[in-house]
Amino acid sequence: MSRYDVEAIRADFPILQRRVGQYPLAYLDSANTSQKPQQVVDAIAQHYLQHNANVARAMHVLGAEATESFEGARSRVARFIGAASPDEVVFTKNASEALNLAANTLGSRLRPGDEVVVSVMEHHSNIVPWQLVCERTGATLRWFDVTDDGQLDLEAAESSGLVNERTKVVSLAWVSNVLGTVNPIRTVADWAHVVGAVMVVDGAQGVPQRPTDVTALGADMLAFTGHKVCGPTGIGVLWGRLDLLSDLPPFLGGGEMIEVVRMEGSTWAPPPHRFEAGTPPIAQAVGLAAALDYLDGIGMDAIAAHETDITQYALEQLARVEGVRVLGPGADADRGGAIAFTLEGVHPHDIMQLLDSRGVAVRGGHHCARPLHDRFGVQSSTRASGYLYTTRAEVDALAEALDHTRQFFARGRGSARRSRRRHSDAAVGGGA
Amino acid sequence: MNVEDLYQEIILDHYRERHHSGLREPFGAEVHHVNPSCGDEITLRVALAGDEIADISYDAVGCSISQASTSVMADLLIGRDIDDAMALYDEFLEMMNSRGQATPDEDRFEDAIAFVGVSQFPARVKCALLGWAATRDAVARAQTAETQSSETQTVDTQTGETRAATTDLPTPPQEAS
Numbered sequence A: 001m002s003r004y005d006v007e008a009i010r011a012d013f014p015i016l017q018r019r020v021g022q023y024p025l026a027y028l029d030s031a032n033t034s035q036k037p038q039q040v041v042d043a044i045a046q047h048y049l050q051h052n053a054n055v056a057r058a059m060h061v062l063g064a065e066a067t068e069s070f071e072g073a074r075s076r077v078a079r080f081i082g083a084a085s086p087d088e089v090v091f092t093k094n095a096s097e098a099l100n101l102a103a104n105t106l107g108s109r110l111r112p113g114d115e116v117v118v119s120v121m122e123h124h125s126n127i128v129p130w131q132l133v134c135e136r137t138g139a140t141l142r143w144f145d146v147t148d149d150g151q152l153d154l155e156a157a158e159s160s161g162l163v164n165e166r167t168k169v170v171s172l173a174w175v176s177n178v179l180g181t182v183n184p185i186r187t188v189a190d191w192a193h194v195v196g197a198v199m200v201v202d203g204a205q206g207v208p209q210r211p212t213d214v215t216a217l218g219a220d221m222l223a224f225t226g227h228k229v230c231g232p233t234g235i236g237v238l239w240g241r242l243d244l245l246s247d248l249p250p251f252l253g254g255g256e257m258i259e260v261v262r263m264e265g266s267t268w269a270p271p272p273h274r275f276e277a278g279t280p281p282i283a284q285a286v287g288l289a290a291a292l293d294y295l296d297g298i299g300m301d302a303i304a305a306h307e308t309d310i311t312q313y314a315l316e317q318l319a320r321v322e323g324v325r326v327l328g329p330g331a332d333a334d335r336g337g338a339i340a341f342t343l344e345g346v347h348p349h350d351i352m353q354l355l356d357s358r359g360v361a362v363r364g365g366h367h368c369a370r371p372l373h374d375r376f377g378v379q380s381s382t383r384a385s386g387y388l389y390t391t392r393a394e395v396d397a398l399a400e401a402l403d404h405t406r407q408f409f410a411r412g413r414g415s416a417r418r419s420r421r422r423h424s425d426a427a428v429g430g431g432a
Numbered sequence B: 001m002n003v004e005d006l007y008q009e010i011i012l013d014h015y016r017e018r019h020h021s022g023l024r025e026p027f028g029a030e031v032h033h034v035n036p037s038c039g040d041e042i043t044l045r046v047a048l049a050g051d052e053i054a055d056i057s058y059d060a061v062g063c064s065i066s067q068a069s070t071s072v073m074a075d076l077l078i079g080r081d082i083d084d085a086m087a088l089y090d091e092f093l094e095m096m097n098s099r100g101q102a103t104p105d106e107d108r109f110e111d112a113i114a115f116v117g118v119s120q121f122p123a124r125v126k127c128a129l130l131g132w133a134a135t136r137d138a139v140a141r142a143q144t145a146e147t148q149s150s151e152t153q154t155v156d157t158q159t160g161e162t163r164a165a166t167t168d169l170p171t172p173p174q175e176a177s
């Protein structure tokens, strides 16, 4: 594509034509979940309407077709992330389950005194599974801090010996879901590999936004989630180096993950099936493959360039709104599409509500990153996040709605004082 | 659903000027409640005197709805008979679950009538209930602490800080404050 045609892309997403009351929808919550193009919905419908059967165990024509589609989706994912083989691609239900799979299987090797390293900017999905496994094994959880401008604090990590000979696993977000920070995975992976630790990457935000090559990235494992790459909910991916996966024990037990089951004990199938107990998300895999076809049809380079362009524009527009403070890297940094900010004097829930009343969909809260908010000394924030279909007009709608929000909460202070508060008169002054 | 129904002037007034905000002594119980979906938090104290709620004070972070609701509630419940206060809690809860259909009695609800608008926004009902649920919990704990101290004479009712992960969890073990 010579010129990025955002209107042509939007035509594939019927939901973007919706109105919210009298306003056109401005969907700026794609870091939460992306919208789905017609092509993905059609692929899922086609699967259910023409090819539906269980995989692997059904031997009839439909079973063969469904199995081919499902295993084809595995190959499609492998191609999308530059994996050496489809056998390195494990389907899960989402990124959270993929990270739990990584934590539990790698956790089987952890002993007291071992260390696991994450960062303070992680999504809860990349903190809690490691906390649980450290609690169970007696290993110690340590973490990278961030600098005031939201970058991973490599200097502090280096001087405190954060990654050392006790480190067994380092698990980091590639792109922050709050700050948009792009982490130096290659650098940290090199540190990890020097001490023999496994590098796990949470690609939930990175994979949707940037061309992915697991080898160049330096990862040993990479997790991401289907619903943020224009695919359906209910499917996630854990990619792992085959030699690593082959060494790991199962996570969940059940059908399809076994080699031989005897009452005295069982043996396990090789990866990836070892990690896929029970009927997998078949239609979801078909939808995910269609989503990756769709993204590659536009080109991940072009999508990344658009994301950068729209994020820069949004940062410029937000800088013009009185009282807005953006958390994390500024416009000059290499940056992902999530922009978290505060608006002076207005709580993120109230911002979200006012924006919603003007058709602007954002997220308000801690975005499953409570420790990061604590680090920045704020209880919560508002997050706007665009994607391949986001337009400048939508960003303008955000900036206008924020101005309106600020005025709405500043309006008519004390103009409507009521005088019927019988209890307050009696009780004020009663305290210390 | 109109956002103006949600942010009535009464609510914005209470948000700007929170009545009874700031922790006070003496108190019979202190509780800490959070709304896990958004991170809103409240530490709330109640002092009982006989059958009455003598005082409610709190320290809270949160949105305008949760802050205003707590302020209105403190106005309403301080000085009220405990049983009547708990009855009012139930009536408020019923109104909040009414999806905008309730017609609350203004003489009884006073400024709390403004929250009937909030009940049209299911995602915000939890915000409006945070302070109320904390109060109900604190009253129950203060009553328990009173019974225990009258039985044993040794329990220090002022170290009753407790933490509850959500407003509906069963009573967790007590921590020292």
Ligand SMILES: Cc1ncc(COP(=O)(O)O)c(C=O)c1O
Residues within 6 Å of the ligand: A031, A032, A094, A095, A096, A097, A123, A125, A126, A173, A175, A176, A177, A202, A204, A205, A225, A227, A236
């Ligand atoms: C950085 C990051 N990690 C993990 C997740 C979890 O993804 P899911 O909820 O699909 O498991 C998300 C999104 O919610 C995310 O943004």
